[in-house]
Amino acid sequence: MERRLAHVLSEFARTLVTEFPIQSILDHLVVEMVRVLPVSAAGVTLIEPGQPPRYIAASDTSALAFERLQTELGEGPCVVAYHSGVAVAVPDLRADSRFPTFAARAREQGLRAVFTFPMRHGDRQFGALDLYRTACGPMSAKAMAAAQTLADVAAAYVLNAQTRVDLQNSLDQVRANSLHDPLTGLPNRALFLQRLEHAILRCRRSGKMVAILFADLDRFKEVNDKLGHNIGDELLSAVAERLTVLLRPGDTLARMSGDEFIILCEDLDDASQVEALARRVNLAFVEPFLLSESPVPITASVGIAFAGRGEDVPEQVIHDADTAMYQAKRGGGGRHAIIQPEASRRIHGRASLYQDLREALSREELRNEYQPIVATAAGRVTGVEQLLRWSHPTLGLIPPLRVIPIAEQAGLIVPIGRWALERACLDLRRWAQADQSQRYTVAVNVSVHQLMAPGFAAMVADVLSATQTQPQVVTLEITESVFIHDSERALLVLNDLKHLGVLLALDDFGTGYSSLAYLNQFPVDIVKIDQSFIADVARDPTAHHIIDAVVGLAHKLGISVVAEGVETTSQHEQVAALGCDFYQGFHFARPAPAEQLDALMARRSTPATNGR
């Protein structure tokens, strides 16, 4: 019996991480149980508080009949086992008084004995596993123990399958919401880009122009810092309302990010028409905003750019408006600046940004910042994540999410990626030399294009040896998109990297396709749960369950878990309680240039205190 039991359990373990339908697994399981245990039939019933029992699996028609009977009557051993949380053994149905109606009707259909086991998880029950017999007599202690184990495994299985369904539902929800900003309800960047693209295409036919007004609040950060994020959010909603009033029918107002709003005006005959709107936008900020606590004065800097001919690229137009906005800001804020259509193409076209990036390496405009990663248990810094920064000579700091696509399109991602890795290894070596008792790790971000470029693994090997870096202290962070592009080739490259001895982390987990099966299929050592889940952990039970499920599965597979974007004590406590191994976020430290971290990295052990 033990051998067969082990076989069933291992079958369960194998299907746990697959997308197998729960129904067919449970059907299969009950049949296996009848083979392993001395019983004639088996069935599974799920019970939720306040709901009638619901049978979900049966080994044959007799089991189905008994499961149905319990469901119909709302009475029977499964109900007793569910409520008591302990097994119910009825070696002779005639002698039992707890479920008389069920006993009498089941006996008519040939049932003589029943043994029922609650399906438990923690201190909760989900339902029960019923084992039926056509002859009277007790079940051995060994068989009882085996049956309880199977019932508990089935409970874990059902819970896991349920979490998977919840995860899928919440991802669908996220996708549905992903075109609007949850705070203001306005279209977000993605939707705005779609509309802009369509508007530009329409221009080609109509011969008219579109304008975009890019508004960035002046000193919004001070409001957030002084009055708190709640007031900051209230202010953003109020600004959204005021700007909405100014729109003409057909215009689009969107929230791009943080304190950036953007207006799309279509069907313009000439550039001057938009000046009036820009003035109204500036006027809209004259009166302070009356928020729940006090009036808050704020102004906005507005940059305006145009697109007219069908070939304009949405990203470029936004970039132009952004550049104009910075001019307005430098002029003192609370005003607008315009980039004329021709000028925009001449001065700030995309081509020039490519060219600028080409020179950025030699001009030393690129640098790495590093954000500490902390072990949850001891609150000790164990390593850092590298994050790229580009200080453009006129446009200022350009965020990595903008730099990486430019680098990819300009064919510069390979040299820039190599540079970033090399720099990270050198900085790590300096820290290791300063405190030889520590073994820090450095995590380096790698985009799909980088990973798939020919010779990527060889380049990594080359950098490790040139900088005399042990492979075990380097983690490469990749995202799930890698698997989507060309999973066969991805697997080859990842295996090459594993051979080198570097660690692999799956970044932003939960934002993409989020198949838990990836954790099993690809050789990852670390999974980084995306910050959106951490932000939601206190408010949204689904986020909580998802983290719980990811941690549970990752640990079973020997993968460690990093919680990203931990911003508050309460988030830190919750991710620690959920069993995350490491965390990273503003709560502990913001990304900083290497030199600024020297002191921190030289300290032996650093308590996890708020770095704000």
Ligand code: C2E
């Ligand atoms: P990521 O890998 O998810 O990096 C974490 C991002 O979250 C960083 O943004 C970091 O500054 C930010 N962050 C960290 N803690 C918190 C927090 O508590 N709250 C909030 N709200 N944010 C937090 P950053 O530096 O803007 O980087 C953005 C993304 O750009 C990175 O996301 C990464 O995917 C990419 N990236 C950065 N450097 C490189 C690079 O050298 N190569 C490649 N391929 N991608 C890079």
Ligand code: CA
């Ligand atoms: Ca990362």
Ligand code: CA
């Ligand atoms: Ca991430």
